Amino acid sequence: MTTQSRKPEWPLWEVFIRGQHGLNHRHVGSLHAPDAEAAIRHARDVYTRRNEGVSIWVVEARHIAASSPSDKGPLFEPSESKVYRHPTFYDIPDEAGPM
Amino acid sequence: MDALHEFCLRMGDNTLVLGHRVSEWCGHSPVLEEDIALANTALDLIGQTQMWLGLAAEIEGQGRTADDLAFLRDAWDFRNLLLVELPNGDFGQTMMRQFLFDTWHHAMLTALAGSSDDRVVAIAAKAVKEASYHLERSAGTVIGLGDGTAESHARMQAALDLLYPYYGEMFAADATDTALAAAGIAPLPESLRASCDVRLRQVTEEATLTLPASSFAHSGGKTGARHTENLGHILTQMQWLQRAYPGATW
Numbered sequence: 001m002t003t004q005s006r007k008p009e010w011p012l013w014e015v016f017i018r019g020q021h022g023l024n025h026r027h028v029g030s031l032h033a034p035d036a037e038a039a040i041r042h043a044r045d046v047y048t049r050r051n052e053g054v055s056i057w058v059v060e061a062r063h064i065a066a067s068s069p070s071d072k073g074p075l076f077e078p079s080e081s082k083v084y085r086h087p088t089f090y091d092i093p094d095e096a097g098p099m
Numbered sequence: 100m101d102a103l104h105e106f107c108l109r110m111g112d113n114t115l116v117l118g119h120r121v122s123e124w125c126g127h128s129p130v131l132e133e134d135i136a137l138a139n140t141a142l143d144l145i146g147q148t149q150m151w152l153g154l155a156a157e158i159e160g161q162g163r164t165a166d167d168l169a170f171l172r173d174a175w176d177f178r179n180l181l182l183v184e185l186p187n188g189d190f191g192q193t194m195m196r197q198f199l200f201d202t203w204h205h206a207m208l209t210a211l212a213g214s215s216d217d218r219v220v221a222i223a224a225k226a227v228k229e230a231s232y233h234l235e236r237s238a239g240t241v242i243g244l245g246d247g248t249a250e251s252h253a254r255m256q257a258a259l260d261l262l263y264p265y266y267g268e269m270f271a272a273d274a275t276d277t278a279l280a281a282a283g284i285a286p287l288p289e290s291l292r293a294s295c296d297v298r299l300r301q302v303t304e305e306a307t308l309t310l311p312a313s314s315f316a317h318s319g320g321k322t323g324a325r326h327t328e329n330l331g332h333i334l335t336q337m338q339w340l341q342r343a344y345p346g347a348t349w
Contacts, residue, residue: 010130031132034243041236045136 011060013039018055025057102278104158109321111151112179118144119337129190143229150222170341174330181320182265184330191244195258198237202298203269205230206291215283238302245306259308267316
């Protein structure tokens with residue numbers, strides 16, 4: 001026999017946690033779960049055991065559209081030579097405080 | 100007060116024995132995510148055990164600790180419900196047992212917020228948050244597996260048929276319960292039944308499961324009169340280190 005029967009797997013979910021002091025949800029990892037509610041419960045159990053979070057987002061991995069690594073050149077290299085896009089040519093007045 | 104001491108043993112032995120049972124899954128669960136979730140649940144329950152048995156030891160006033168009560172008592176001294184000492188079975192059976200327990204446990208801890216004893220209020224306030232999550236997870240899993248495939252549905256129905264006769268013990272009262280209710284320390288067990296039954300019906304219905312017709316209920320766990328043969332087996336595992344190496348610490 002060359003064919004192997006594979007058990008159906010739960011879909012993959014990407015997990016984003018907003019930390020105690022963080023403003024943004026950050027990607028922390030992924031997990032498998034049958035549906036969104038179970039994915040949030042799993043995320044709570046897997047990724048917030050040490051008091052890491054105050055909010056959880058999950059998204060099924062297949063819904064994430066990603067850029068292709070082979071497009072890296074055309075996508076990102078043109079910006080390398082455009083230093084004027086960095087706001088480093090301004091003098092920030094002291095009164096403005098840290099930016 | 101003797102009744103409060105007995106009550107702390109009952110609450111603490113429930114969480115101790117169930118916590119041990121659930122911990123048996125560690126490293127054996129069907130998937131990694133459930134393995135961690137089960138371990139978290141077991142740790143929550145053991146943490147609650149420390150509080151209840153700690154209070155029991157304090158009331159007893161004989162210099163024993165929560166550890167002494169957990170590891171140096173024999174089966175006939177345990178006051179846990181029969182439900183929690185039953186074997187894990189398959190994952191579905193474990194989650195059905197958890198759901199039946201969580202339904203009662205959550206209702207009990209919620210009611211204990213109004214206890215006349217501040218120490219009981221403090222323990223219940225901490226434990227009820229954990230129990231609420233346990234209930235959300237176990238109810239969700241029972242629904243998911245009950246209303247799942249033909250295989251998972253059949254296993255969940257078998258688990259319900261097996262465990263339902265152990266549901267009634269949670270609502271049976273004895274003299275201890277009457278004394279606790281009179282003192283305003285804990286609710287009468289049967290006063291929790293209506294709301295628990297409603298939840299049980301809702302969840303089993305959504306899970307497409309059928310509640311057994313017979314309301315027969317095994318008893319003898321919380322009074323200590325008649326445990327199942329399973330408890331002794333749990334204790335031989337759970338207590339062997341303290342029995343083999345008395346006083347061992349690390």
